[in-house]
Amino acid sequence: MILVNKDTKILVQGATGKMGASHTKRMLAYGSKLVAGVTPGKGGDTVHGLPVFDTVNEAVEKTGATCSVIFVPPYLALDAGCEAIDAGLDLVVLITEGIPPQDTAKLVAQAKAKGVKLVGPNCPGVITPSETLIGILPGVIFKSGPVGMISRSGTLTYEIALVLSDAGHGQSTCVGVGGDPIKGMGYPELLRAFNDDPATEVIVLIGEIGGTAEEEAAAFIKEHVKKPVVAYIAGQTAPPGKRMGHAGAIISGGKGTAETKMKALTDAGASVATTPNEVVEMVSKARAQLARK
C-alpha cells in the first residue's frame, strides 16, 4: 500500500457542510481514522462524534493529524488548501470540483515549495482497502489485494475496481488523481511509489484523453517501472475539440488522443485494454505469469 494506511490520522476540512458531513459519516463507517473536523466558526461542535475545530493549526496541534481531506466550495479551496499545506501535513486530498485552475496552480506550487503531497482536485480520493478510505469512493466496491490503481476518473475507477474485485483481484491502494488539467500528484510519482511498494504486484493505470500525462507516464514506465502495468484510456471514440465532462478531457490541436496515449503505453511495455473487462483479463494474465515465476 502507498500514501495511507489504517494509522493515518485524518482531518476533514468542510466537515460540517452537507457533502463533508455525509462523507465523514461514510469514512468513519469504513474505519478510517478521522480525528478532527475543521470548519471556521464551528469550533467546539461535533460532527458524527468527531470534534470540530476552527482552524487546521488547532486541529493538528490537538489531534496530531497528518492528512487532510478537503470538501470546501471551489472558491474557498485555495485558502483551505494553503491552510492545510502551511500547517505541515504530509498529505492533502482535495475532493472539490470546479476550482478555477489558476487557484489550483497556486496550490500545486505551494505544496511543492513545502514538500507536501497533494492529491486532486476534482478527485474521488485515496483508498487502501480494509485499512482506510479518504474521500468519496464507495468503500464496498474495493477489496484488499495486490493491484495498485491510479486514475484520472472517479466512477470509472469504481467500475474497474468492481470488475477487478469480482474477479478476485483486490487492490493495495487506489489513488484518484482527479480530472482537472492542473493537479497535484501525477502518474510518475505514484508509479514510482507502487513500483517500490511490496504489497503491489500489478499496477493499473486509468487514463483518458487530453494532455500528455499518459505519454509522460509511458516514458516513466519504460525507464523505471519493473512491475507489470495494465493501462486503460477512456475516450477512444471521443470527437476532437469537445470537452468530455472533465475539464482536462479534451483533444485539442490533434493532441491528447487516446490513440497516441495507447501507442505510447504499448511501446513502453504496458498491456493496454480497450474495455474494463479487458483490464481484468490482462491483470489475470499478469498475475498468472508472476505466479509462475
Added chain:
Amino acid sequence: MILVNKDTKILVQGATGKMGASHTKRMLAYGSKLVAGVTPGKGGDTVHGLPVFDTVNEAVEKTGATCSVIFVPPYLALDAGCEAIDAGLDLVVLITEGIPPQDTAKLVAQAKAKGVKLVGPNCPGVITPSETLIGILPGVIFKSGPVGMISRSGTLTYEIALVLSDAGHGQSTCVGVGGDPIKGMGYPELLRAFNDDPATEVIVLIGEIGGTAEEEAAAFIKEHVKKPVVAYIAGQTAPPGKRMGHAGAIISGGKGTAETKMKALTDAGASVATTPNEVVEMVSKARAQLARK
C-alpha cells in the same frame, strides 16, 4: 574573509544608469571581477568595457556570474531582485535606497525560499579589501587585515574603517547590511560567518537606534561567538519618535534606544565604544590580548 573574494564573478544590474555606470567604473578600477552588466533593452552594448545583457539569465549563462550588485530605481528593485534570485546566484547585493518595505519583505522571502544570500537594500555593499569591492564603498579607505566589520550604516562604516586603517587595523571583509527596517542578511548570520572565518580576529559591529537587531546580535554573541566583538551604536543622543535619516533608525514606544542595545551587548561580553576613536582603542586592546595568547 567572508561572502566574496577576488574570484567572485559579479554582474551589475542597472549598469548603464548614471549611478550604476559610475560605480561599475570604480569597482573595475578596484580590481573586482565584474563580468557582465544587465540592462533590459541594452543587450549588446558595453559599459566601461563590460558586456551588457538584456537579462540576468543570459548574463549568467554567458559569463558564469555568481553574484549580482543591483543599482536599479526603487520601484524596479523587486523585479530586478527576483530576477537575480530566481537565476540561482549565490549572493545578491541590493544597493538601492527607498524601496517600499513590503517589496523588500517579498524579496527577503523569495531569497530565503531559494537559498540565496541577500545583502541590503539601502546598503553600501561588501568589500574584501585588496580582493574585491561590490557596491559603492570608497575602496581607498579600506585596508586588508584581520577585522571583520558588520554595519547598518554607510558613511559611518567608512569613518570607522578610516580610523581603523589609519591605526593599522585592516579589515578581512566589511559588510554593510543596510539601514532599512526590513532587510536581507542580518547580524547573526554574519557574526557566525566571521566567527568561522580564519582570516578574522576581531569583529566590529556598528549598529544604530531602532528595532531589536542589536539585542538579537547580543544574544547570538553570548551563545555562539568566540572571537572578541567591539560594538558601536549610533544615535546615543537621538530624541525618541523621530526618524533619524535611515528608515530603520527610530526609537518608538520606548524601544530601540542606544542605551538598551549597548547594555545588551556589554552583557553579552562585547566591548562597547561611544565614539569611532574608542572603537580603535578597543580593537587595539583586543588584538594585543590575542597576540599575548
Added chain:
Amino acid sequence: MNLYEYEAKSIFAQFGITLPPGARITKPEELRKIHFGFPLTLKCQVLSGGRGKAGGIKFAKDLKEGEELAKNLLELTIGGSKTESLLVEPKVSIARELYLAVTLDRTHGCPIFIGSAEGGIEIESSENVVTLPIPYPFHPYVARDLAKKLGLKGSLLLKVADVATKLYRAFEALDLDLAEINPLVVTTGEDVLALDGKITVNDDALGRQELFKGWQSKHLVDLSDRECRSTMMGLNLVELDGDIGILCNGAGLTMATMDMVKKFGGQPATFLDVGGGSDQEKTLFALEIVNENPNVKVILLNILGGITACDDVAGALVNFMKKNPETKLVVRLRGNNQDVAEKMLAQSGLKLIPDLQSAVKEAVQQSKTPVGAKA
C-alpha cells in the same frame, strides 16, 4: 467561454495593451460614421476559428466597397456560427508580426508564456515556438526572458515584454484559460499593436468574475440548442452522430461507456455526464434532453453510485417513463439504495442490468431492432 475579438480587445485595452483604432458595427451604413479613413479592414465577429480562410476578413478601399462588403459579411456564417457583428479597423502598415499568448500548462502545472517570432500563424503547427513557465508570484523579468528568447533586441524587446506583462496581468486578474495576441504587429513606425486576439475565460471562474456576469448565455453559439440548455443547467452534453443516447455519472465512465457502445457495434448519439450527486430533477432533465434528439433510438443509462443515490435516479426514471412510455430504455444502476431502486423500477416494468458490458450489448442490440423504433 470564448470571447469575440472585439471583447478580447476591450480587455487588452483595459490592461494597457495598445490596439489599432477600431469600431464595431452591426449595419453597413454605420461605416459612414467611422472617423478613421480608408482603406479599412472588415472582420466578421464569430466565435469559431478559421475566419480568414472562410472569407470573413475583407479590405475595402472606399465607402462604397465597404458598405457592399459589410452587407455580405454580416450575413456570413462561419463554421456554423452566424456573424455577430463586424469589427472595422484601418489597415495597419506592418513591419513584422509576432505571436504572444499566456495559457495554463498541464505538464508544468502552471501558467506559461507561448511566443513566436512569426505571427499570424497556427501556433500548433509552427516550428519556432518558444514556451516559458511563469512562476507565481509573477515578476516582469519573466516577460523580458520571453522577449529575449524570441530574439528581440533594444526598444522592441522592452515593448514586447511590456505587452507580455500586461497580457499576463489580464490572464491572472480575470481567470483566463487563454489570452492570445495573434498577430502582435510591429508597425513601420515601431509601434507594437495587438492586431487580433483571442480570450478564453475559465468556465469555473465565471461565478467570481464581475466583468463576465451574464455573458455566458450569449457565448454558447457554437453549441447546439440542447448543448446550450444543458450547459446552463450545469450538465455536460456533447451531441454525436449515432442513435444510442448515453447518460452516465462521471466523465470517465461516460467516455468508457461510449467507447464500449462503439466497440460492440453501436453508435453513440450523446455523451451526457450527469455528474455526481444529481438530484431527481436534474436526472429527469437529462433524460428529457437526450430523448429530444430525434436520432436517439434507445437510451442507455449507466449509473454507478458513489455519491448518487440509486432511488433518486429510479424516481426520475419512473417519472420519465410515465411521460414517455414509448422510449426504449436500458438501465444499469448500481450503488447506494440499489435495492429500493430495483423495487421501484420493477413496478414500472423496467429490469435493471447490474453488469455494464451486458447493458451496453443490450442497448446496441435494441438500437438495431426496428420494431417500436421512434418515428
Added chain:
Amino acid sequence: MNLYEYEAKSIFAQFGITLPPGARITKPEELRKIHFGFPLTLKCQVLSGGRGKAGGIKFAKDLKEGEELAKNLLELTIGGSKTESLLVEPKVSIARELYLAVTLDRTHGCPIFIGSAEGGIEIESSENVVTLPIPYPFHPYVARDLAKKLGLKGSLLLKVADVATKLYRAFEALDLDLAEINPLVVTTGEDVLALDGKITVNDDALGRQELFKGWQSKHLVDLSDRECRSTMMGLNLVELDGDIGILCNGAGLTMATMDMVKKFGGQPATFLDVGGGSDQEKTLFALEIVNENPNVKVILLNILGGITACDDVAGALVNFMKKNPETKLVVRLRGNNQDVAEKMLAQSGLKLIPDLQSAVKEAVQQSKTPVGAKA
C-alpha cells in the same frame, strides 16, 4: 505619512470594513445637518497621539451642547497640532472592544498581525498582545488563526477574521506601514465596527500610490516649518534644542557626529542628513536651512565622500559663505576630489579639518565662544 482618523476610515470603508456612521465638520453649525441623532461623539482630527487624554473627545447629549463643544474642540491644539476638523459619530453601544493591526515586523522581516482581546488600549503597554507573521502571498486562514489566538469563537471569530483580512488587503494594496483599528468594537447587536483607526503610509511608496498623490504636504503638520521644507526637498532634518547645526552625509555618520558633539560638551541644534551624492544646490539649501535656525551658533559640516564629490560640496560652501560671511563654519571634508575642494576653500579663507574628532572639538569650542556670535 500619518493619516487623520477620518481619512483612515475612508480607506477602511473602501476595503469593506464596517464603520459607525460619521460626518466630518469644520464649523459648529454643520452639526445641524447631521442625520443621525444624539447623543453624539465629537472627535478632534489631529495627527498627534494622546487625543483622549488631551480632552479631544467629547460627548454631546443634544444640539446645544454639541455646538458649544464643537466650537471649543475646533480651537483645540493637541501635542502642538491644531485640530483640523471634527469627526462626529453617534454613540455606539459597545459589548466589547478589541485591538487589530497590521504592520511590518523587523525581526520576522515580513508583515505581522497584532491583536488583543482588549481594545482601546496603548498596545505597547498591553499584556495580552498576540502577534502572527503573515506569509506572502496572504490567504485568509492567517486571519482566522489570529482570531482564534484572540480566543474568539463562532460568528464573532468569522467577523473579526473578515475584518483582519480586509485590513491586510488595504495594508498590501496601499503600501501602508501601519493599519490599526483601535478599538474594534463589538456592539450589543453583534456588529463588528472600526470605532477608531490609524494609518501610516510608507513614505517611500508615495510615488506609486495614486490615492495619496498630493497628500504629503498637508500631512507634515507635526513638523516644524524647516523640517517640512526639508522633507519636501528630500532631506531628513530633525531639529533639536542646542546651538551646533550639524550637517553630514549618511544617517549613521550624522548620528555619530551628533553623539560626539554631545560627548565633547556641545549641544546639537540640528540633525541633517544630506544623503549620498548631493549636488551643489541641495547642499546649499541644507546650509541655508540650518543657518535659518536662530539658535545655531556654529555649523559643523562633516562630509565623508563615497558618492559625494568634495568639490561640489566646496562649491556650495563658497556660495554660502559669500551670502553669509558672519556664520561660523567648521568643515570636515574627506573623499573624492578632496584636493580640489581644499584649494577652493582655502581661497575663501576656510581651513578643512580632515579628522572628525578634531572637527567636533573645534565646533564645540566655537559654540562656547561668545565673540562674533549671531544676534
